[in-house]
Amino acid sequence: MKAILVDDEMDGLRTLQRLLEKHCPQVQVAGTATSAAMAKERINGVQPDLVFLDIQMPGKSGLDLLSDLNSHSFEVIFVTAFNDYVLQALQFSAVDYLLKPVDEDRLIEAVQRAEKRLQEEKKGAQSDTLLHNLEKAGTPADMRLCLPTLKGFMIVKLSEIIYGEADRSYTVFHIEGGKTVLVSKALIEYEELLRGTSFLRVHKSFLINLQHVREYQRGEGGTVIMSNKAEIEISRRKKEAFLDEVRRVFKY
CATH class of the missing domain: 3.40.50.2300 (Response regulator)
Structure with missing residues (x-):
């Protein structure tokens, strides 16, 4: 080279x-x-x-x-x-x-x-x-994320990502339009990378984009309904952090 x-x-x-x-x-x-x-x-x-x-x-x-x-x-x-x-x-x-x-x-x-x-x-x-x-620095929602896949990489807007789901040492991203992308990195890496944006880890298996939350249902930890109608459980120990972040982001 x-x-x-x-x-x-x-x-x-x-x-x-x-x-x-x-x-x-x-x-x-x-x-x-x-x-x-x-x-x-x-x-x-x-x-x-x-x-x-x-x-x-x-x-x-x-x-x-x-x-x-x-x-x-x-x-x-x-x-x-x-x-x-x-x-x-x-x-x-x-x-x-x-x-x-x-x-x-x-x-x-x-x-x-x-x-x-x-x-x-x-x-x-x-x-x-x-x-x-x-x-777009300073407005993370407008930034793009490069996702390494098994075949190469895919580039998506942060605002298009609905949630990430842990799959052993991989992550499955659920994206607007019903698309899913299997990424060759663990969910914890994206939890760290996306800290300070609208993404929040609400369960050991789920990292959600708060901008895509459409409903919250009370329960021991509660459940959120996402924009793609997915129902995601919030772990009991993540409940307060989730509600605090909703109040901060949406002035609730």
């Missing part, structure tokens, strides 16, 4: 190049850049398979660079110190990112995933999803 490394700090470029030479021999560094303008020139000239892209740079950021490019016919592995809303957008979009200082094991795993996507010719869609999510 031909790669371009983009980082405004020379030390960062040298460190990443050394790690790639040592741990990822399948990656050939075909060029480096210390600014978005230089990176655009390198990318257009080299036509790389893979770009390691620093997000925070003086002037135009790495994300500005992606917006400027006509097409994303390459895989991107983002490199960042941290930024809460950017991190959320990265996670929702299921793109690979490395936190500085770069951990060699995470680097190896990210390169292997990029290599697999290149072989499957699934390029660019996740980067496009990320750019959309960054535009």
Whole structure:
């Protein structure tokens, strides 16, 4: 894989190049850049398979660079110190990112995933999803979630997801229009990822979107009727958290 490394700090470029030479021999560094303008020139000239892209740079950021490019016919592995809303957008979009200082094991795993996507010719869609999510940062309902499936991935709006249901180490998402998607991640991972949005874990087996709740029926824990008419039991120990969240979201 031909790669371009983009980082405004020379030390960062040298460190990443050394790690790639040592741990990822399948990656050939075909060029480096210390600014978005230089990176655009390198990318257009080299036509790389893979770009390691620093997000925070003086002037135009790495994300500005992606917006400027006509097409994303390459895989991107983002490199960042941290930024809460950017991190959320990265996670929702299921793109690979490395936190500085770069951990060699995470680097190896990210390169292997990029290599697999290149072989499957699934390029660019996740980067496009990320750019959309960054535009919608602060309004999670308008953001998109990239769901890894057994065959690849599916991109859906958060607002379209009615609920997620645990299926051993997998999750089944129930989506508007009667669609279901089997996702190769456990429900607890989505509970963490979607924390702070309109999603709430109401049972060990269910993560619901409060925006799709149509009715609540009292009981030991109670039952909710969702927009697709599914009846979901609320566990007794989750009842108060559910009612508190309903009051917060709907000013009940």
